[in-house]
Amino acid sequence: MTACALPREAHAAIALTMTPDERGQAAPDTLGHEEAAAEIARLRAEVDRHNHLYHVKAAPELSDSAYDDLFRRLQALEAAHPSLATPDSPTQRVGADPLESLPNVEHVVPMLSLDSAHDIDAVRRFDERLRKALDDDEVSYVLEPKLDGASLELVYVNGVLERAVTRGNGRVGEGVTENVRTIPSVPLRLGEDTLPAPAFLSVRGEAIMYLGEFENLNQRRIEAGEPPYQNPRNATSGALRQLDSRITATRPLTVLAYDVMEVEGADFATDSEGLAALRAWGLRTPERIRVAESVEEIAEYHRAFDADRESLDYEIDGVVVKLDAWGPRERLGSTSHHPRWAIAYKFEPRKEVTRIDRIFVSVGRTGVLTPVALLRPVEVGGVTVSRASLHNREELERKDLREGDQVRVQRAGDVIPQVVERIAEEGRGRGEAFVMPDECPSCGTEPVEKGPFTVCPNHFACRAQLKGRITHFGSRNALDIEGLGSETAALLVDEGLVNELANIFDLTEDDLVPLEGFAEVSARNLVRAIGERRSVELGRFLVGLGIPEVGVAVAADLAAHFRSVDAIRGAAPEEMEEIHGVGEKMSAAIRNFLDEPRVAEALDRLMAKGIKPTAPPVREAGGDGETDGPESPWAGKRVVLTGALETFSRSELKKILQHLGARVTGSVSARTDLVVAGANPGSKLARARELGVDLVDETELRKRLDASAGGRGGSGDGGDASAADAATR
Numbered sequence: 001m002t003a004c005a006l007p008r009e010a011h012a013a014i015a016l017t018m019t020p021d022e023r024g025q026a027a028p029d030t031l032g033h034e035e036a037a038a039e040i041a042r043l044r045a046e047v048d049r050h051n052h053l054y055h056v057k058a059a060p061e062l063s064d065s066a067y068d069d070l071f072r073r074l075q076a077l078e079a080a081h082p083s084l085a086t087p088d089s090p091t092q093r094v095g096a097d098p099l100e101s102l103p104n105v106e107h108v109v110p111m112l113s114l115d116s117a118h119d120i121d122a123v124r125r126f127d128e129r130l131r132k133a134l135d136d137d138e139v140s141y142v143l144e145p146k147l148d149g150a151s152l153e154l155v156y157v158n159g160v161l162e163r164a165v166t167r168g169n170g171r172v173g174e175g176v177t178e179n180v181r182t183i184p185s186v187p188l189r190l191g192e193d194t195l196p197a198p199a200f201l202s203v204r205g206e207a208i209m210y211l212g213e214f215e216n217l218n219q220r221r222i223e224a225g226e227p228p229y230q231n232p233r234n235a236t237s238g239a240l241r242q243l244d245s246r247i248t249a250t251r252p253l254t255v256l257a258y259d260v261m262e263v264e265g266a267d268f269a270t271d272s273e274g275l276a277a278l279r280a281w282g283l284r285t286p287e288r289i290r291v292a293e294s295v296e297e298i299a300e301y302h303r304a305f306d307a308d309r310e311s312l313d314y315e316i317d318g319v320v321v322k323l324d325a326w327g328p329r330e331r332l333g334s335t336s337h338h339p340r341w342a343i344a345y346k347f348e349p350r351k352e353v354t355r356i357d358r359i360f361v362s363v364g365r366t367g368v369l370t371p372v373a374l375l376r377p378v379e380v381g382g383v384t385v386s387r388a389s390l391h392n393r394e395e396l397e398r399k400d401l402r403e404g405d406q407v408r409v410q411r412a413g414d415v416i417p418q419v420v421e422r423i424a425e426e427g428r429g430r431g432e433a434f435v436m437p438d439e440c441p442s443c444g445t446e447p448v449e450k451g452p453f454t455v456c457p458n459h460f461a462c463r464a465q466l467k468g469r470i471t472h473f474g475s476r477n478a479l480d481i482e483g484l485g486s487e488t489a490a491l492l493v494d495e496g497l498v499n500e501l502a503n504i505f506d507l508t509e510d511d512l513v514p515l516e517g518f519a520e521v522s523a524r525n526l527v528r529a530i531g532e533r534r535s536v537e538l539g540r541f542l543v544g545l546g547i548p549e550v551g552v553a554v555a556a557d558l559a560a561h562f563r564s565v566d567a568i569r570g571a572a573p574e575e576m577e578e579i580h581g582v583g584e585k586m587s588a589a590i591r592n593f594l595d596e597p598r599v600a601e602a603l604d605r606l607m608a609k610g611i612k613p614t615a616p617p618v619r620e621a622g623g624d625g626e627t628d629g630p631e632s633p634w635a636g637k638r639v640v641l642t643g644a645l646e647t648f649s650r651s652e653l654k655k656i657l658q659h660l661g662a663r664v665t666g667s668v669s670a671r672t673d674l675v676v677a678g679a680n681p682g683s684k685l686a687r688a689r690e691l692g693v694d695l696v697d698e699t700e701l702r703k704r705l706d707a708s709a710g711g712r713g714g715s716g717d718g719g720d721a722s723a724a725d726a727a728t729r
């Protein structure tokens, strides 16, 4: 729209000015209050109108310099008459002082996400569901592009922009009002030319960067010696979350509004009416919005947008299909995550063709050897991709990938690079089939095969695993060693002071003092902290070993059942399975780990450092404290947790449920009794719905936990009566 890199307001605000005299206007300070007030009101309306024409309608009537004149006259009048300055003046977009941090702000109504469909059949099922629940004449859809930016809530009170909040976790986001005020397409005051402003409006929209402006921005950054942004979405969220709104003002953001979340003082029967009102109030809405009656029309809209995707000046990743009528929307309601009346019909991920230059093997923190393809760099949807995980031996064989092969790559979920397939090339010789190495590339140990995976069994000494192991050993749920974080662990390994886990008990002050970041006191403290943890609860010690499948809860159960490291090391799988919640798979994983000769030897050396884990106190059977008895309504219930929990930590919740006798399992099946869904749940939620499994969100779960504690008249040790509270303390 303009060749100027900065937004027009910023430009006007900093441009050199002619004096009023030179323009034949009265000098601002010579005007009386009334006169100044009248001219200020007129100028604000003018500036707002031209701003709207320029940024929302893309149909400017004034040249940049004529606009600048108006703007600066307004600035000068406000400066000469400070009592007339108001925050909704167009001069007040930029200039608030930087913030220390962005405040957390609760949304007026939760900002849900959209369920997605990846093919037309899923859209058809969505349509069928709606038609089943509603009358046929209530089913008509609004179609919009699904903008790939950052979602925002704008709140207007009596027509004035009161706050702007990022989506955050959907319930609470970050207050970015000052930043959003600098975005020219966001009216500071709603226009009232054709429709009075409502008393209250909460509207959702997407902040985006047009591609041309994004490229200009990156060009400016490169010239200034700053790193360019990977893509417009990252640049947008970065710009929105600045602490200094003057920086945001230099970033070319646009907000497109698409959803009235809450309104008082205006009444709409349909989304189409709501969108028309948003436009009447001066907000910009997405282009190419249309109404459709059938799945065929939706398919056509999707196809047309997909075909134009590359030539659009902004990024989209699908189209959004929303029921138009508001009444039926309300009747359908929402799950805890998304409205039942809308769906995002996604595009196929972008795919590009490139070549595998080399395949190498990387060793992860748990010892898994992962083949990784080094690719000839290729841009996939705005991001340069130069490597992709090939996952494991079987996957590599299935896709038959070799060095030198031509391949198709995509970004899964538009994020993680993946090699989709090999493209056969006739007449071109191929390299050797890739075989997994017979030595761990990090420590030279012979790897073992575990299912499709290849694993380095040298868990406590392999350098690639050691840093992670040390960090885990000292972490909060394990030995809780203050000062033994990931940076220190890395330093200890890199400096050659720790060559296997047991070595941390050999560290002396003299070893540590010369290290970067250490002084005498910190060295002494760390040595003492490590030494003191020779006496540690058995459960914590087991957690610290990082045995596969053994988290806090299983470790506590193993500790309570076996009561010593030796007993666990000698336990048969069947003995382990006597523990509630330990199945065959878990017992086999534990046994395998402990039986691994290198692990067993390293464990001997670790125990030889004088570690004396303590067994937990014996629970008195049938006593008041016994909470997992048969009377618990949770006894034997299979519960699955999915998505991000907000008020519980996952491990705490798991402990609570297990304490009540429930089994917390990883996947949803017909035998699952309950699924607890947090934010952004994965396929488990869909599966639960499919199977008709009882589904609750955190609030409901909390109620049930409270009810079950209360229902049994409270428990003697208070252990679970306040379980839900304890988790949030």
Ligand code: IVH
Binding pocket: 111, 112, 113, 114, 115, 144, 145, 146, 147, 148, 149, 150, 151, 152, 204, 205, 206, 258, 259, 286, 320, 339, 342, 344
């Ligand atoms: S409607 C409750 N319309 O896509 C439904 N969302 O999970 C309100 N998005 O981050 C959302 N373009 O912010 C809607 N035209 C559009 C959209 C859109 C992008 C975002 C949305 C959310 C994600 C869906």
